[in-house]
Amino acid sequence: MICALVVIPFSVYSSLAxxxxxxxxxxxxxxxxxxxxxxxxxxxxxxxxxxxxxxxAAFMKPSRYEVEHTPTRCKYGDYKS
Numbered sequence: 001m002i003c004a005l006v007v008i009p010f011s012v013y014s015s016l017a018x019x020x021x022x023x024x025x026x027x028x029x030x031x032x033x034x035x036x037x038x039x040x041x042x043x044x045x046x047x048x049x050x051x052x053x054x055x056x057a058a059f060m061k062p063s064r065y066e067v068e069h070t071p072t073r074c075k076y077g078d079y080k081s
Contacts, residue, residue: 007037 010033023029058065 002036003040007033007040011037 010029054069057069061068
């Protein structure tokens with residue numbers, strides 16, 4: 001949602017008007033949108049990676065999955081190997 005409201009409008013406008021430079025190359029708007037784009041992309045990648053790890057655990061050990069992945073353990077990261 002943040003990406004759709006903050007990052008994408010500036011990216012689309014800069015693509016349509018290449019002479020516009022976000023109030024200069026060293027402006028706060030330019031740095032903020034770049035930072036937000038990297039943070040949001042990293043968050044998305046890590047989320048999908050952890051979903052993959054969770055699905056792998058559920059697939060490889062289906063009988064122990066519900067016992068090991070209780071809400072308390074998931075919340076606090078209390079896993080035993």
